Amino acid sequence: MALLDVDDLSVTFARRGQRTVHAVDGVSFSVDAGEVVGLVGESGCGKSVTSLAIMGLLPKQPGTRVGGKAVFDGTDLLQLDDRSRRDIRGRDVAMIFQDPLSSLNPVIPIGLQVTEVLARHRGMKGAAAEKEAAALLDRVGIPDPTRRLKEYPHQLSGGMRQRALIAMAVACRPRLLIADEPTTALDVTIQAQILELLKELVRDSGTALVMITHDLGVVAGMCDTINVLYAGRVVETARRRPLFREPRHPYTVGLLGSVPRLDAGRGERLTPIPGSVRDVLPWPDGCAFAPRCSRRVDACVGEPPALVLAHDGRSYRCVNPAPLPGMTPAEEIRGAVPTDATPGSVPAQAVPNDPPAVPGLGPAPREEDARD
Amino acid sequence: MTENEILVEVRDLKVHFPIKRGVLFDRTVGHVKAVDGVDLRIPRGKTYGLVGESGCGKSTLGRALLQLTPPTDGEVVFDGVELTTLPAGRLRSMRRRMQMIFQDPMSSLDPRQNVESILTEGLQTHGIGGNRDERRKIIGETLDKVGLPRWALSRYPHEFSGGQRQRIGIARALVLGPDLIVADEPVSALDVSIQAQVVNLLDELQESLGLTYLVIAHDLAVVRHISDTVGVMYLGALVEEAPSDRLYSEPLHPYTRALMSAVPVPDPDVEDRRERILLAGDLPSPANPPAGCRFHTRCPWAQPTRCADERPALREIGGSRVACHWAEQIASGELRPHKVEVQITRPLDEGEDPHAVSAPSEPGSYV
Numbered sequence: 001m002a003l004l005d006v007d008d009l010s011v012t013f014a015r016r017g018q019r020t021v022h023a024v025d026g027v028s029f030s031v032d033a034g035e036v037v038g039l040v041g042e043s044g045c046g047k048s049v050t051s052l053a054i055m056g057l058l059p060k061q062p063g064t065r066v067g068g069k070a071v072f073d074g075t076d077l078l079q080l081d082d083r084s085r086r087d088i089r090g091r092d093v094a095m096i097f098q099d100p101l102s103s104l105n106p107v108i109p110i111g112l113q114v115t116e117v118l119a120r121h122r123g124m125k126g127a128a129a130e131k132e133a134a135a136l137l138d139r140v141g142i143p144d145p146t147r148r149l150k151e152y153p154h155q156l157s158g159g160m161r162q163r164a165l166i167a168m169a170v171a172c173r174p175r176l177l178i179a180d181e182p183t184t185a186l187d188v189t190i191q192a193q194i195l196e197l198l199k200e201l202v203r204d205s206g207t208a209l210v211m212i213t214h215d216l217g218v219v220a221g222m223c224d225t226i227n228v229l230y231a232g233r234v235v236e237t238a239r240r241r242p243l244f245r246e247p248r249h250p251y252t253v254g255l256l257g258s259v260p261r262l263d264a265g266r267g268e269r270l271t272p273i274p275g276s277v278r279d280v281l282p283w284p285d286g287c288a289f290a291p292r293c294s295r296r297v298d299a300c301v302g303e304p305p306a307l308v309l310a311h312d313g314r315s316y317r318c319v320n321p322a323p324l325p326g327m328t329p330a331e332e333i334r335g336a337v338p339t340d341a342t343p344g345s346v347p348a349q350a351v352p353n354d355p356p357a358v359p360g361l362g363p364a365p366r367e368e369d370a371r372d
Numbered sequence: 373m374t375e376n377e378i379l380v381e382v383r384d385l386k387v388h389f390p391i392k393r394g395v396l397f398d399r400t401v402g403h404v405k406a407v408d409g410v411d412l413r414i415p416r417g418k419t420y421g422l423v424g425e426s427g428c429g430k431s432t433l434g435r436a437l438l439q440l441t442p443p444t445d446g447e448v449v450f451d452g453v454e455l456t457t458l459p460a461g462r463l464r465s466m467r468r469r470m471q472m473i474f475q476d477p478m479s480s481l482d483p484r485q486n487v488e489s490i491l492t493e494g495l496q497t498h499g500i501g502g503n504r505d506e507r508r509k510i511i512g513e514t515l516d517k518v519g520l521p522r523w524a525l526s527r528y529p530h531e532f533s534g535g536q537r538q539r540i541g542i543a544r545a546l547v548l549g550p551d552l553i554v555a556d557e558p559v560s561a562l563d564v565s566i567q568a569q570v571v572n573l574l575d576e577l578q579e580s581l582g583l584t585y586l587v588i589a590h591d592l593a594v595v596r597h598i599s600d601t602v603g604v605m606y607l608g609a610l611v612e613e614a615p616s617d618r619l620y621s622e623p624l625h626p627y628t629r630a631l632m633s634a635v636p637v638p639d640p641d642v643e644d645r646r647e648r649i650l651l652a653g654d655l656p657s658p659a660n661p662p663a664g665c666r667f668h669t670r671c672p673w674a675q676p677t678r679c680a681d682e683r684p685a686l687r688e689i690g691g692s693r694v695a696c697h698w699a700e701q702i703a704s705g706e707l708r709p710h711k712v713e714v715q716i717t718r719p720l721d722e723g724e725d726p727h728a729v730s731a732p733s734e735p736g737s738y739v
Contacts, residue, residue: 042563143653143714157654187425187590189651192634196650214564217636221643240640258568260597262635263642266616268597269575272568276533 002030003208004054004176009068009078011046011053016063023049025232025283026068029225031176034206038223040213040255042277046232047212051178053078055095056085072176091121094169098181100161104153110137110164111149117171136167140197159190163197170201177201178210183218195222216259220244225313228252231280231288234307236316248314248321250295287318295320379552379584380414380437385446387429387436391659404659406432408608409446411686414552414601419578419585421599421616423592423631427655429608430588434554437586438470439463451551468498471545475557477537481529487540488525491547498548511547517580518543518573535566542573546581554586559594571598592635596620604628607658607666614692624694624703626673627651652712665697672709673702 011024024046031037039047052058054070054077070077072093077085089095097103105113114133118124124132130149137145140163153161162182169177179198183191199222202209211223219226219240226243228236228251236249247253254273275292286301287293293300299319309315387407390400406429414420422430435441437448439455448455450470455463474480481490491511494500501507512522518539529537538558545553558574559567575598577583589595595602596616603613604627612625623629630649637643651670656662662669668679678697686693689700701707 042565141714159654187655188592188634189425189630190654191636192648193650195636196648215636216564216638217643220638220640221636244638244640255564256638258565259638260568260571260591260593261639262593262596262620262632262637263639264597266597266600270568270572270597272572273565274569276535276566277563278533 003033003035003073004031004210005069005071006030006050006054007069007071009050009053009070010066011049011058012065012067014063014065022232022283024053027227027229027232027234028068029227029234029237031208031210033175033208034202035225036202036209036211036223038211038213038219038226039229040216040219040226041229042214044231044277045229047229048180050229051095051180051210051212055089055093055178056080056082057095087121090117090174091172092174093176093178094172094174096162096165096169096177096179096182099185100158100165101153103165104161106153109150109152110156114149114164114168114171117168121172132171133167136171137164140164140167140170141193142167158186159193162186162190162194166194166197166201170205170207173205174207176208176210178212180212181214182211184213184215191218198222216255228255231283233283233288233317235289235318236314238314238316239312242312242314246322246324248310248316248324249289249318250293250320250322251289253322254292254294295322377415378413379416379451380412380586381447381449382410382412382433382437383447383449385410385433385436385448386444387432387441388444402659405608405661406658407436407443408661410605410608410610412603412610412613414584414586416551416584417578417582418600419587419598421595421602422586422588422605423590423595423602424605425590425631425655427658428605429658430590430605431556433605434472434556434586434588438467438472438554440472465498468494468500468548469550470552470554471548471550473538473541473545473553473555473558476561477534477541478529480541481537481544483529486526486528487520487543490529490540490544494544494548500548511543514543514547517546517577533566534562535569538562538566538570539573542570542577546577550583552584552586554588556588557590558587560589560591567594574598592631593637604631607656607661609666609695610686610693611667611695612692613686618691622692622703624689624692624699625667625696626671626702626709627667630672649709653714665695670712672712673698673707674712675707 007028009024009027010022012020012022014020027046027050029037039050041047053066056077058064058066066078068078111130111133114136115129118129118132133149134145137148142148142160142163156164182198183194186194195218198209201207211219213219223240225237225239227234228249230251236247236252243252244256247256257271258273260270273292279291280288281290283304286303287305290296290300297320305317305319307315307317385407386409388403388405391402391404392398393401410433412420422433424430432441436443443456450466453466455466458466488511491514492507495507495510501510511525515522515524520536520539520543529540532540555574559570562570571594574585578585587595587598599616601613602616602619603610604625605611606627612619612628619628620632623632630651633646633649649672653670656669664680664682665684668674671679675698682697684695684697686695698707
């Protein structure tokens with residue numbers, strides 16, 4: 001039983017006279033206790049909205065609709081009323097935001113902001129709470145914590161502010177921590193400090209961490225399982241090593257190919273993904289990535305690609321995935337199938353509950369539609 | 373290297389910004405030494421990359437090089453012409469040959485000008501192309517170079533995606549046929565998949581047009597990818613300068629080592645194996661930089677002698693230039709890193725409490 005099970009989460013923003021935006025469109029993933037799960041994607045892929053929806057932090061406006069389930073330890077977070085949600089938020093599930101200056105209250109001293117959490121959830125008061133707050137600040141590596149308690153956010157540097165925010169998040173030893181781009185606003189050397197701190201916290205306390213980021217390097221160093229998002233859907237899920245070693249979804253392949261690496265030589269050509277993030281096909285009409293995809297076949301358009309489950313917890317949403325290094329011949333057959341099919345017909349892999357029609361596929365991945 | 377191969381030479385460049393206090397009578401109470409004595413040379417047709425964390429003065433250096441921010445002291449020689457003493461009119465005509473690409477393409481393009489007008493403005497200012505048709509021809513060729521369609525001419529910046537806007541910014545710089553392009557964080561506002569397109573474009577343009585670049589960025593991986601030589605800045609000064617491959621394989625300055633080890637690499641095997649040098653604390657305030665070596669407050673290799681009281685100059689060690697007293701000993705492993713106590717650093721001009729202020733570095737600073 002996973003600690004957090006997000007199932008078919010969808011968030012739509014509708015406005016009168018405007019096109020409805022499907023910011024998150026059927027996202028499913030699960031987080032086990034003590035696991036670090038990454039949500040990776042570019043701007044607009046729905047990674048932040050996913051986290052806000054799980055935390056119940058989306059603004060309550062007419063037109064904003066959240067569907068699906070987010071089961072945390074047996075309770076569906078999306079169905080909770082405000083009161084019980086506030087009980088869980090901060091105590092069992094906590095969040096770290098991207099910009100520490102705008103998520104800390106500028107007119108309240110740091111100490112008060114940390115003790116507020118302690119008073120609300122752990123019933124601590126006065127000197128005891130202050131002592132605990134100082135201990136927390138000390139734990140996240142803020143020097144001279146008792147004096148820092150009386151200071152205001154603007155008196156601290158960016159890295160220290162982020163540490164204070166982390167102290168608030170871990171104040172009640174939450175079982176799940178959601179970090180939304182925790183290091184994007186920071187310099188590299190400070191980023192390294194904060195990542196190291198998060199790793200330590202996860203290791204020492206067994207907290208599960210959902211890491212939301214656009215930086216593949218951060219993910220490579222931290223996460224156990226990685227979900228790659230594109231246009232509101234998870235397009236590939238894999239363990240850390242397989243994802244980087246043999247990415248299957250063309251978008252993942254493209255992302256890895258377009259990041260300049262520090263250990264690559266000068267002038268090595270990058271292989272960018274053509275087009276821009278705005279060239280998106282609506283999912284019901286086919287694969288959203290199809291307009292930018294180099295492995296596009298006829299079957300990509302017309303019907304949304306189903307989630308293909310492979311072995312070892314891998315899954316990808318693609319009808320013509322990138323070949324595995326050792327499996328080229330079989331992959332050629334697989335690649336040929338959708339093209340040979342008459343346009344508009346459903347390719348073998350997209351049929352729900354249908355065994356693969358292509359013989360001779362390596363270690364026979366079990367394929368089924370995971371969504372319905 | 374002969375004189376002719378060097379396009380830009382910067383000698384002991386300083387840019388100091390005064391800190392003013394008081395309502396009626398502005399008093400100068402100190403200086404932020406954004407750039408404090410930088411020497412560098414950029415050979416023709418090559419790329420010089422400038423890296424450093426925010427607040428290290430890399431952007432100010434780029435702007436001072438183009439005389440967009442007047443330097444306090446020092447010389448900038450561009451193709452044999454000293455720029456700092458050049459009269460305004462001559463400087464203006466000189467600017468045709470040195471152009472800039474800015475970080476945020478949305479805020480550096482006028483939203484009320486269409487692309488044609490954006491690109492024509494520079495041509496008119498410098499009197500290139502006699503009439504409208506001639507200018508149109510030049511603009512059309514430039515659009516082809518940066519990979520934008522011709523129909524873009526009548527469109528406005530908001531109609532383009534981030535990557536395309538950055539292409540417009542590049543086209544604006546290219547249309548005048550410059551020799552030098554200063555690119556200040558050219559890709560950091562773009563999405564990962566778009567970054568690669570722009571980086572490749574810059575590479576192609578350099579190859580076909582023989583441009584010289586000064587690329588300023590905080591992303592070491594990007595800088596290493598497009599630069600021939602990389603300079604690492606810390607608190608207003610260069611701490612190390614080396615060919616980009618060498619800088620990566622053999623970083624000599626402790627700060628460069630820490631910086632290199634802090635950059636995440638998208639490869640789990642590399643990430644698990646590599647040794648991390650975590651720096652303690654934050655960048656000190658450039659208004660009140662530490663005496664001696666600027667880096668000694670955070671340096672894991674800092675020694676009790678020399679580091680705190682003698683400012684190291686850049687010196688050559690096997691192809692690199694390094695500003696560290698102990699570079700050889702650190703490279704040979706003779707000196708071992710030690711733990712550094714975190715010193716609290718105040719954001720610039722905020723919340724300086726009486727205890728935290730050290731002795732003023734010059735008379736009159738910090739009242």
